[in-house]
Amino acid sequence: xxxxxxxxxxxxxxxxxxxxxxxxxxxxxxxxxxxxxxxxxxxxxxxxxxxxxxxxxxxxxxx
Numbered sequence: 001x002x003x004x005x006x007x008x009x010x011x012x013x014x015x016x017x018x019x020x021x022x023x024x025x026x027x028x029x030x031x032x033x034x035x036x037x038x039x040x041x042x043x044x045x046x047x048x049x050x051x052x053x054x055x056x057x058x059x060x061x062x063x
Contacts, residue, residue, distance in 0.1 A: 001040055002062050005029075007055035012048075021048050029057060 007025055012018040025046055036042045036059075043058030 001038070002060045003038075003057065004060060005046070005055070005057045007046060009054075011052075011054075021054070024049055025054075 005025075007022060009018040009022070012021055025048070029044070029046055032044075036044075038059055040059050040061045043056055045053050046055040046057060048054045
């Protein structure tokens with residue numbers, strides 16, 4: 001299986017905002033993974049600290 005995380009940082013323009021938001025995404029969503037079976041098809045929308053949808057993560061079959 002493959003874990004895929006996509007985060008769009010194009011609207012993160014403040015000084016260090018992209019790095020801060022990516023760090024938050026990795027901490028929050030990484031800690032939340034224990035609630036999933038981690039099987040192909042699992043996934044979720046990813047939100048930033050202002051609750052804007054900025055991406056997603058998903059589990060896919062290995063290619």
